[in-house]
Amino acid sequence: MIENKNEVIQGIIVAVNRGDLDFDKQIEELEILCENIGINIVTEVIQKRKNIDKKTYIGKGKINELAEIISAFKAEILIFNDPISVSQRKNIQERIIDVEILDRNEVILEIFKRNAKTAESKLQVELATLKYELPKIMGLGKEMSRIGGGARGTGTGTRGSGETFLEYKRRNIRDRINYLKKQLKELENVREIKNKKRNESYIPQISILGYTSAGKSTLLKALSEDKAIFTSKKLFSTLSTLSRKVQFPSGLPAIFSDTVGFIRKLPVELIESFKSTLDEINYADIILELIDISEENFEEKMKVVEHIIDDILIEKIHRIIVFNKIDLLNFERIQHIKTLYPNALLVSAKDKNSIHEFLIELEKKMLDYNVIKSKKIYFNYAEMWKIEKLKNVIGIKSQKEVENGYVVELLSKENFLNKLIENNFLFE
Numbered sequence: 001m002i003e004n005k006n007e008v009i010q011g012i013i014v015a016v017n018r019g020d021l022d023f024d025k026q027i028e029e030l031e032i033l034c035e036n037i038g039i040n041i042v043t044e045v046i047q048k049r050k051n052i053d054k055k056t057y058i059g060k061g062k063i064n065e066l067a068e069i070i071s072a073f074k075a076e077i078l079i080f081n082d083p084i085s086v087s088q089r090k091n092i093q094e095r096i097i098d099v100e101i102l103d104r105n106e107v108i109l110e111i112f113k114r115n116a117k118t119a120e121s122k123l124q125v126e127l128a129t130l131k132y133e134l135p136k137i138m139g140l141g142k143e144m145s146r147i148g149g150g151a152r153g154t155g156t157g158t159r160g161s162g163e164t165f166l167e168y169k170r171r172n173i174r175d176r177i178n179y180l181k182k183q184l185k186e187l188e189n190v191r192e193i194k195n196k197k198r199n200e201s202y203i204p205q206i207s208i209l210g211y212t213s214a215g216k217s218t219l220l221k222a223l224s225e226d227k228a229i230f231t232s233k234k235l236f237s238t239l240s241t242l243s244r245k246v247q248f249p250s251g252l253p254a255i256f257s258d259t260v261g262f263i264r265k266l267p268v269e270l271i272e273s274f275k276s277t278l279d280e281i282n283y284a285d286i287i288l289e290l291i292d293i294s295e296e297n298f299e300e301k302m303k304v305v306e307h308i309i310d311d312i313l314i315e316k317i318h319r320i321i322v323f324n325k326i327d328l329l330n331f332e333r334i335q336h337i338k339t340l341y342p343n344a345l346l347v348s349a350k351d352k353n354s355i356h357e358f359l360i361e362l363e364k365k366m367l368d369y370n371v372i373k374s375k376k377i378y379f380n381y382a383e384m385w386k387i388e389k390l391k392n393v394i395g396i397k398s399q400k401e402v403e404n405g406y407v408v409e410l411l412s413k414e415n416f417l418n419k420l421i422e423n424n425f426l427f428e
Contacts (some may be wrong), residue, residue, distance in 0.1 A: 010074060011039040015065065017082035019046045022264065025297050029264060030081055031289045033107045038116065042073045056091045059086060067096050076100065079107060086136045105132060105267040112270060121188050127180040128273035134173050137166065184273075191280070199390040202393065202416035203245075204254040204371055207281045209309060210290035215324045218317060219349040220244055221289060223359070241280055248359045251412050252372065254397025257284070262308050271308070282314045285371045285413075287291030288362075293323035293337060293346070318369040320362070324349055362396070363411070373414045377426050380405035386425065 008239075013030055017023050019104070028157075028257055033039045045066050047058045056063050057080060069075075077100040080263045084103040092101060101108075105255055109129050116122040171179035221229040243257040260274055271278070281287055291298050309319070321341060327348040334346065345357040345365070366372045374397055379386060387396070387408060397409030410417065410426075421428040 007041050009076045010042050011077040011079050012069065012073065012075045013044040013079050015044065015046045015249055015250060016052050016056060016281060017046055018050060022297070022300055026081060026264060027298065030104055030107070033104070033111065034079055034088050035366060037107060037110050039079065041076060042075060043069065044067060046347065052082060055088065056095070056322050057082070057088050063095050064276055070096060070099055077102060080104065097251055108263070108267055108270065115286045119183070123184055124273040126268065127177060127184065128269040130173050130177050130180070131269040131273070132267060134170070136176070137170055137173060172344055202411060202413050202419070204285045204366065205283060206254050206256045206286050206288060207284040208258045208288045209281065209305060210261060211292065211305055212263050214261065214290045214292045215349050216258045216261065216290050217242070219324060219347070220256055221347045222355050223256055248354060248363050248395055250365065250395035250397055250411055251391055252364060253393060262305050266308070274408065278312050281309070281312060281317070285383050286366060287317055287319045288371065289319055290322050290324050294325040294328035318371065320345060320365055322347060326354070372411050372415055374409050374411050375417050376407055376409045378402070378405060378407050385409065
């Protein structure tokens with residue numbers, strides 16, 4: 001793996017085109033992924049074939065051609081668009097020496113590793129990396145030399161005479177994986193307790209999910225007006241769940257949460273390792289699928305997002321498609337999108353007026369889906385102090401003066417309205 005994070009090195013993408021409809025987008029995306037870890041892609045070597053070569057990924061003739069291209073471009077690293085097996089890696093390096101090899105999964109894992117800031121995300125990334133590395137170690141053969149023996153538990157840490165270096169390394173990795181799983185399980189238990197409390201909360205819980213770089217953190221920053229929220233154009237800049245309290249124009253409070261973004265061909269090890277974090281969406285009252293509408297291939301990314309959400313969700317939760325970055329579209333394009341997706345919401349996270357309108361429309365959707373309820377309550381003049389007391393915990397949709405008081409239409413989760421009525425704070 002690349003050791004100097006500040007050094008830009010020259011790389012070549014190697015890929016097999018098996019006729020995937022999104023193949024060109026895969027390559028574009030891989031180039032962006034490489035840029036995120038300091039690899040400058042100088043060219044691409046692509047071979048059209050039905051299946052990947054089991055021995056060398058691309059055919060032997062293409063391997064020879066690749067060696068010449070490496071020399072011509074003075075490339076230092078090869079990046080393969082698919083996972084590379086141990087035997088493939090070995091066979092390639094026998095023909096092409098002194099060049100580092102990475103596959104797509106390793107590039108993504110490296111980005112996650114660099115962006116992990118919290119203790120939990122660091123554990124998750126390490127676990128994903130080890131789970132990806134273990135099969136490679138399992139695939140190594142007799143070339144691994146035997147290490148010194150001795151009695152069980154003595155100096156070298158081996159289990160007995162004749163334990164191979166391969167067996168020793170496997171054992172250490174498995175031990176570390178078990179340790180990481182135990183640590184993450186403890187953190188997961190703590191989170192589960194918190195999430196259950198949140199689920200019983202009187203405040204609506206809203207999860208923002210989407211493709212990486214769709215603008216999730218930027219939207220949360222705009223909604224909460226929290227300037228401290230870190231935003232970046234780089235991929236996977238957010239790995240830990242970030243939650244902020246936001247008030248709708250009506251005054252209704254809600255908790256909006258942003259989590260790790262998705263991408264094509266996301267390594268299964270990462271999804272598994274981050275499952276506990278992603279599982280938080282099962283405690284949401286509503287899910288916002290944030291899509292960058294300025295991209296030509298936004299529908300492909302929608303499918304990726306929806307597929308991963310389907311895998312994570314345990315129960316059915318209302319989902320709303322939200323198209324972000326409408327400031328980059330012209331009027332005709334916006335109208336076309338509204339026609340194609342009449343139930344979607346549109347927003348520009350960089351425009352305050354757009355954010356305001358978005359919150360109004362989202363609140364309407366939450367009413368339609370019964371996430372929140374509205375209830376008209378009569379308050380006489382002497383009881384108006386109750387409205388002041390409720391202002392930070394409930395929404396006020398309308399307020400109409402009538403004889404000796406006001407009829408106020410309140411907005412909240414049903415459980416909170418019921419509690420206020422049961423406690424005789426409100427009277428129907």
